[in-house]
Amino acid sequence: MSIDISKLTITLAAKALRAKDFSSKELTEAVLTEAKAKNKAINAYAEIFDDAMALAAHADDMLAKGDAPILAGIPIAIKDNMLYKGHESTSGSKILRGHIAAYSGTAVERLLSCRAVIIGRTNMDEFAMGSSTETCSYGPVKNPIDTTRVPGGSSGGSAASVVMGGALGSYGSDTGGSIRQPASLCGLVGLKPTYGAVSRSGLMSLASSFDQIGPFGKTVADAQLLFDAVRGHDPMDSTTVPEGHSLRKAKPLGEKLTIGVPESLIATDGIDEDVRANFRAQIAALRSQGHTIKNIDLPLIARSLAVYYIIMPAEASANLARFDGIRYGFSKEADKLIEVYMNSRGEGFGKETRRRILLGTYVLSAGYYDAYYNKAVAVRRMIRDELDRAFESVDVIATPTSPSPAFKIGEKIANPLKMYIEDIFTVSANIAGVPGISVPGGTVIRDGVSLPVGIQFMAAAFQEDALFRMGTAIEQSI
Numbered sequence: 001m002s003i004d005i006s007k008l009t010i011t012l013a014a015k016a017l018r019a020k021d022f023s024s025k026e027l028t029e030a031v032l033t034e035a036k037a038k039n040k041a042i043n044a045y046a047e048i049f050d051d052a053m054a055l056a057a058h059a060d061d062m063l064a065k066g067d068a069p070i071l072a073g074i075p076i077a078i079k080d081n082m083l084y085k086g087h088e089s090t091s092g093s094k095i096l097r098g099h100i101a102a103y104s105g106t107a108v109e110r111l112l113s114c115r116a117v118i119i120g121r122t123n124m125d126e127f128a129m130g131s132s133t134e135t136c137s138y139g140p141v142k143n144p145i146d147t148t149r150v151p152g153g154s155s156g157g158s159a160a161s162v163v164m165g166g167a168l169g170s171y172g173s174d175t176g177g178s179i180r181q182p183a184s185l186c187g188l189v190g191l192k193p194t195y196g197a198v199s200r201s202g203l204m205s206l207a208s209s210f211d212q213i214g215p216f217g218k219t220v221a222d223a224q225l226l227f228d229a230v231r232g233h234d235p236m237d238s239t240t241v242p243e244g245h246s247l248r249k250a251k252p253l254g255e256k257l258t259i260g261v262p263e264s265l266i267a268t269d270g271i272d273e274d275v276r277a278n279f280r281a282q283i284a285a286l287r288s289q290g291h292t293i294k295n296i297d298l299p300l301i302a303r304s305l306a307v308y309y310i311i312m313p314a315e316a317s318a319n320l321a322r323f324d325g326i327r328y329g330f331s332k333e334a335d336k337l338i339e340v341y342m343n344s345r346g347e348g349f350g351k352e353t354r355r356r357i358l359l360g361t362y363v364l365s366a367g368y369y370d371a372y373y374n375k376a377v378a379v380r381r382m383i384r385d386e387l388d389r390a391f392e393s394v395d396v397i398a399t400p401t402s403p404s405p406a407f408k409i410g411e412k413i414a415n416p417l418k419m420y421i422e423d424i425f426t427v428s429a430n431i432a433g434v435p436g437i438s439v440p441g442g443t444v445i446r447d448g449v450s451l452p453v454g455i456q457f458m459a460a461a462f463q464e465d466a467l468f469r470m471g472t473a474i475e476q477s478i
Contacts, residue, residue, distance in 0.1 A: 105202015
């Protein structure tokens with residue numbers, strides 16, 4: 001039978017599978033056909049797995065017995081830094097080509113236990129270092145809406161896989177905006193959960209105190225289903241928290257929320273005027289729905305980008321020290337051991353990864369540790385405290401997700417500072433460990449093409465439900 005993937009959400013597909021309108025094998029075959037047909041042009045996938053149809057057959061068996069989990073039979077994509085036993089995992093880097101995962105990460109295990117169908121691994125900026133998915137060793141990923149433009153990063157492949165019809169939902173990792181920014185640029189819903197809400201076991205580390213696995217969905221409802229499937233405490237990750245943990249009591253369902261808007265940050269130079277105008281229009285729509293809009297002062301949040309680009313490279317330089325060309329992956333032979341290390345890392349790592357390793361090593365070095373790293377850690381605590389105080393008077397904080405719509409491939413890759421500014425609205429959620437969501441908030445026109453832009457909401461730790469409520473409110477206003 002013919003299945004229109006472009007109009008199919010996870011919610012609709014789950015209902016159709018239970019109504020026996022089609023089987024998981026038929027659905028998976030339709031998705032695989034789209035993925036294989038479009039991947040050459042988009043480059044969303046590093047690899048489309050050969051065993052997807054076998055997973056679909058197992059899902060059909062569970063569905064036939066009844067009482068199957070909601071994701072049973074649903075084709076899902078995972079980012080190339082999520083370990084899946086028996087499958088290659090490279091984190092988008094040449095230095096890990098040929099690395100076969102010895103075990104599956106907790107999030108992947110939970111998907112498999114739900115009988116979700118894992119379609120393949122998606123391209124990403126190398127070791128999640130980027131905001132455009134141009135630093136991937138497999139080549140840049142293109143935005144399916146306009147293939148001359150980037151899909152955002154570092155989880156650009158995960159976003160593109162859904163937009164092009166190569167998956168019904170996907171997972172990425174978010175260290176400073178790597179789910180929310182691609183969601184904004186590709187017109188999807190993207191969630192960065194609270195730090196500790198989803199296990200990082202089996203996720204290749206970039207910056208361990210920032211990294212978080214999260215979902216991409218076509219709708220808020222889909223993103224919530226994907227989040228619920230992988231959330232929860234995991235004894236393999238000591239940073240995860242028990243189920244139901246919350247620092248604040250959520251408002252009753254149906255009660256209007258108070259939305260904080262940091263006007264001074266929204267007025268910052270370098271933000272696209274069309275994006276700013278679109279954001280203000282969405283805030284006005286939320287006010288008309290009865291939500292309270294409150295201007296809030298967050299003077300320290302403007303320092304988030306500087307703090308992030310000190311702490312993140314520092315943690316990355318330590319985490320990536322394990323990739324030495326000896327134990328696995330790419331290795332360059334030499335006469336001396338030190339030359340093996342230098343040659344393997346010099347050729348195995350891309351330019352942006354080498355840049356951040358050098359920055360991180362510098363800020364951790366003697367004479368600079370106190371001046372840079374320790375000071376950034378202190379300011380990080382201050383930013384977290386500032387947001388905690390803000391959430392005492394507001395339920396969510398709203399900003400644009402990205403300062404611009406999708407930009408041209410090659411436009412910013414040669415200028416790291418222009419690329420880093422793309423994270424200006426998203427990094428604060430990672431710094432504070434609070435959840436953030438990007439929801440499609442309209443479009444702007446560039447070169448005759450209608451490009452999506454997102455609106456971001458942040459909430460207090462473990463208040464993802466407030467984000468889903470605000471996301472639904474935006475969906476109703478569009």
